[in-house]
Amino acid sequence: MPYGERVADLERSRPPVGTATVTRVVTRVLGVGVVDVRELAGGSYCRTFRVDLREDEPVVVRFAPPESQQLASERHLMRNEVAGTPLLQPVLPVPRLLASDTSHTLVDRDVVVQSWLPGVPAAEALTRSGDRDALVLWEQLGALLARVHAVGGSTYGRPGGPGSATWSQELGRRFTLLALDLERAGLPPVAVHRCADLVSREADRLDERPPRLLHGDLGPGNVLVAGPDRLEVVGVVDNDRVWWGDPPADWTWYLVDRRRPAQQEAFWSGYGGRPAVEAEVLGLYAARSTAEAALEAHRLGLGDRLSQHLSELTQQVDRLT
Numbered sequence: 001m002p003y004g005e006r007v008a009d010l011e012r013s014r015p016p017v018g019t020a021t022v023t024r025v026v027t028r029v030l031g032v033g034v035v036d037v038r039e040l041a042g043g044s045y046c047r048t049f050r051v052d053l054r055e056d057e058p059v060v061v062r063f064a065p066p067e068s069q070q071l072a073s074e075r076h077l078m079r080n081e082v083a084g085t086p087l088l089q090p091v092l093p094v095p096r097l098l099a100s101d102t103s104h105t106l107v108d109r110d111v112v113v114q115s116w117l118p119g120v121p122a123a124e125a126l127t128r129s130g131d132r133d134a135l136v137l138w139e140q141l142g143a144l145l146a147r148v149h150a151v152g153g154s155t156y157g158r159p160g161g162p163g164s165a166t167w168s169q170e171l172g173r174r175f176t177l178l179a180l181d182l183e184r185a186g187l188p189p190v191a192v193h194r195c196a197d198l199v200s201r202e203a204d205r206l207d208e209r210p211p212r213l214l215h216g217d218l219g220p221g222n223v224l225v226a227g228p229d230r231l232e233v234v235g236v237v238d239n240d241r242v243w244w245g246d247p248p249a250d251w252t253w254y255l256v257d258r259r260r261p262a263q264q265e266a267f268w269s270g271y272g273g274r275p276a277v278e279a280e281v282l283g284l285y286a287a288r289s290t291a292e293a294a295l296e297a298h299r300l301g302l303g304d305r306l307s308q309h310l311s312e313l314t315q316q317v318d319r320l321t
Contacts, residue, residue, distance in 0.1 A: 013065055013069045013299055014044075014045065014046070014047055014065045014069070015065075015066065015069075016047065017047045017049075017063050017107070019037045021107055022034075022037045022049050022051060022061055023037060023051075024106065025061060025101070025106050025107060025111055025113075026051050026053075026059065026061060026113065028106055029098075029099040029101060029106075029113055030053075030059070030098065030099060030113060032053050032054060032055060032056055033053065033054035033055070034051055034052070034053060034054070035052040035053060035054050036051070036052040037049055037050075037051050037052075038050045038051075040060075042121055042123070042221070043238065044296075044299075044300060045065065045077075045238075046062045046063060046064055046065070046078070046238075046240075047062070047063040048060060048061070048062045048063075049061045049062075050116065057115070057116060058116040059098060059113050059114065059115065059116055060095060060113070060114045060115070060116055060117075060237075061111065061112070061113050061114075062078065062111065062112050062114065063107065063109055063110070063111050064076075064077065064078040064109050064110040064111070065109065066108055066109045067109070071177075071181045071295060071299075072177045072180045072181050072184075073174065073177040073178050073180075073181050073292070073295070076110070076160065077240040077241060078100075078102075078110040078111075078112055078240055079100075079102060079110060079160045080158045080159060080160035080240055080241070080242065080243075081112065081160075081239050081240035081242070082097060082100050082112060082160065083158070083159040083160035083161075084158070084159040084160065084239060084240075084242035084243075085097050085239065087151065087159060087213055087242065088148070088213075088215070088236075088239055088242060090151075091144075091147040091148055091150070091151060091213075092144060092147070092148065092215075092236045092239075093117070093233070093234060093235050093236055094235070094236050094237070094239050095114035095115045095116075095117055095235070095237065096114060096115040097112065097113075097114055098113045098114060098115060099112070099113040100112045100113070117224055117234065117235035117237065118224075118234065118235075119224030119225055119226060119227075119234040119235045120224060120225055120226070120227050120228065121221075121223075121224060121225075122134075122137060122220040122221070122223045122224065122225050122231070122233075123220055123221055125225045125227060125228040125231060126220070126228075126231075128228035129228040129229065129231070131231065133260065133262050133263055133266075134220070134231060134263070135262060135263065135266040136231050136266075137220060137223075137225065137231045137233070138256075138259070138263045138264075138266040138267045138270070139266040139267065139269055139270035140231075140232070140233045140270060141218060141219065141220070141223070141233070141252070141267055141270065142266070142267040142268060142269065142270025142271035142272075143270035143271065143272075144218065144233065144236070144270075145215065145218055145250065145252050145271060146270070146271045146272050148213050148214065148215050148218070149212045149213065149214070149247040149250070150212070150213075151212065151213035152210065152211065152212055152213075153211040153212065153213060153244040154211065155211060155244060156169070156170035156211050156243075156244050156245055157170050157173075157243055157244060157245075158242070158243045158244075159242060159243070159244070163244075166203070166206075166207045167206050167207050167209050167211070167245065167246060168199050168200070168202070168203035168206045168207050170244075170245060171199045171206065171245075171249075171284075171288070172196050172199045172200065174288060175192050175193075175195045175196040175199060175288065175291075176196055178192050178288065178291045178292065178295070179192040179193050179196065181295055182291070182294070182295065185295065185298050187294065187295075187298065187306075187310065188310065191287070191291070191313045191314050191316075191317040192287075192291050192313075194317050194320075194321055195284060195287050195288065195291075195317060195320070198284060198320060198321060199284070202280075202281075202284075205281075206246075206281070209246040211244040211245060211246075212244070212245070212246070212247050213242065213244060214242065214243050214244065214245050214247065214249065214250040214251075215236075215239070215241070215242055215250060215251075215252065216240075216241025216242050216243055216250065216251055217238060217239075217240075217241045217251055217252075218236065218250075218251070218252045219251075219252055219255050222236060222237055222238045222239075223235065223236050223237070224236075224237065246281075246285075247275070248275070248277045248281070248282055248285055249285040249288070251289055251292075253285070254285070254286055254289035254290075256268075257286070280320060283316055283319060283320050284320060286316055287313060287316040287317055287320065290309055290312050290313045290316060291309075291313055293305075293309045294306055294309035294310050294313060297309055
């Protein structure tokens, strides 16, 4: 584990939020009484709570990491979700946004209050069902992502900004921020810099791709299903990475390519077939996702996975250049 001793402190990157703080936020922004507060498991970026109200339906309260702990490539993701929710609502079963606060007067970080979606986390349902391949779930994920990708835009980047006029500008900006994050983490940025150079050389070809809506994080970890015996998707949560770009650059594409063949087949069946993409372009997108995965592994303290991702990233870029 050559980078094992450089891993980050997860609790430092997402400090705890006390029950009193959650109660104060809900009371101030919604003006209602709080009956119970319970932190939800499963997330690794935001602090997320279910809050039962005195005279209304339960709500979800999510706290972003403090700005001092946010990566340059992930800055203000929660604000991006606020801007992106209206775009996703017509095509995905996402929570309603009830309130948000970015003033940092109530708490030292951004916070949103959303409607509570009934359902069971897909990962939990799959464990209970024993359905190893969950083909019905992967087919639904393909259909849902196709609906997202059908939405066209006029610019590139996050709905909450910043945006880019061309696809090559947006890709170049993202690789630059990823390189900065790797450097700050004490990890090698050379492969990502090489990707940024490749984007510059291939700008004309990349800029032919029109902007479509991308979810940025659609997968089994972010969906709710009806139950272990009914893997029907009833909700999609954690929608803070939505952006405008080229569909094969969406994180889910990268995720699916690493699943078993039967799951890939089910996904692309739901999507309506796998579009043809030049190998070099797809490799460039995959390298970006691998760099993101390396930073995630670093933040979570997963030394072995970090080393694996960094090695894979170097190999991907070597094949490209």
